[in-house]
Amino acid sequence: MPADEFDVIRSLFAPLATHAGARGLADDAAVITVDGDLVVTTDAIVEGVHFRGDDPIETVAKKALRVNLSDLAAKGAKPAGALLTLIWPNQRPSDEMAAFARGLAEDLERYDVALWGGDTTATTGPLTVSITAFGLPLCERVPARADAKPGDDVWVTGSIGDAWLGFETLEGRWPDAAEACRTCAIARYQTPEPRVAFAEIVARYANASIDVSDGLAADAAKIATASGVALRIEAETIPLSEVARAWRAAHAGYGRLLDWGDDYEILFTAGREHRAAIETGALAVGVAAKRIGAVQAGAGARVLGADGAPMVLGGHAHRLGR
């Protein structure tokens, strides 16, 4: 990193920090005023683990922010502000830092998030971006992972599996994909779409919720464990995009569609009495939501195949470093 930390912050990121409490990033800390509950989350992404070294640098900035906004959406919270910790490799061209800042600026505006502060430092290792994001709850109650109840429906937003196909495409393992499929799938991998608009539906109706980052099966299991219940999911009902359906048409089985992760959809449970309201709400905010199973007494999460037998699924496998 040729320029020193102070110069980098001032020239690239200070213009993004327009919130008064950010003090133009020219202070040791930010000061924010809160009246009530604040939802706080932090997620880091590491080159070679959560993104590829040759992913466009603007998309790295966006992904770092979006994976955090996805957590806020899953908690029924509206994004408010973020802190950026940028750990920049000595070997990476510093002119990419301007493109990183540009990508971040676009998404801060797109999702109406204020940059409140941050830190930049050099590393001998891979590019690492750690973001802390702050949100305001849209309802009084912030849905936990621990509140699923037997009898609840299990729902998921959007579609599952596209990020894996994007990764497969980039790795050259889906050479016969149509061009449109390639583009869509890569976009889902590099710039996942956090379901920010759906946060108000979650806030109103979800008992338990989580964002799908480690794979649908693994994240369903987290709800099951935290809630002390069992989740039964029917594989055939899991929403797949056109891209994933195209992949399935050319391959046997599901591959890693259901357990590779990086989907950044919202998996949640809700009482059956809210079915109509959730469907109407989903239409109103323009994010698809689909029922994929039920909460039962018991333990663990099972995804049942078309034959009714539990599928053997993993999770976390999208971590390149493993």
Place this chain on the structure above:
Amino acid sequence: MPADEFDVIRSLFAPLATHAGARGLADDAAVITVDGDLVVTTDAIVEGVHFRGDDPIETVAKKALRVNLSDLAAKGAKPAGALLTLIWPNQRPSDEMAAFARGLAEDLERYDVALWGGDTTATTGPLTVSITAFGLPLCERVPARADAKPGDDVWVTGSIGDAWLGFETLEGRWPDAAEACRTCAIARYQTPEPRVAFAEIVARYANASIDVSDGLAADAAKIATASGVALRIEAETIPLSEVARAWRAAHAGYGRLLDWGDDYEILFTAGREHRAAIETGALAVGVAAKRIGAVQAGAGARVLGADGAPMVLGGHAHRLGR
């Protein structure tokens, strides 16, 4: 990292997350309730840049927290909570993670800080610890870097230069140091003492303040720039520990005592009318504070040697990676 993220969090860090809003770290986000201003800061430390690869792992955990608590103290805020992002090298023995958690637990208790959440991930690069810390202002106003006024005194807490001597000792460049000096200096480098108790003095009397991390000269220059004033500091008045005086007795000049950084002292300016109150307050909280110069009209920070001529000082040089 042999164990998966979820297991690591649950077994090591969840017991530290006793605050209800942390949800036992078993959720996507923490929920904290705030009534008024929240001071928020984030600082990352990277192996080979901010600490040495062979520093005891407990001290790495402590240093990561303490550099953030130092920022809060410089803003006159009492620590409340923290988020930990732990980016663990694939190659580092995972049993060190328990020692890391132990070191962190000791300091969370020592400084009365709640662990509100975090993230763990693997890396092919160096150990990296990013912490976001939250504090509550002890007075209504949170001192900025930008509020130094001509006529103010310049003050600094504790003593300057010991961290550099600790680093020199670890690098084998101060072989003739007395054993007591070695021990003290290394402790200042590995486990700096954030001036948490002094925060209330800063909150009450400081116009501008900053924590000394990048070197006294560089950090004084940041106050000067942010405030649009000049800082004049007399080198002879800068407080040195016994260790630093021992080093000076055996060497010519100051070496990097005044500009190497990592001191984590508080540098602040205050009106002359507060001299007596600051001295009394410092005694009461048990943290030394010393007047080392004055704020004047003009620009930049100068440290004047015994001959009255400005010394040539750097900053940031403690970054090993540079």
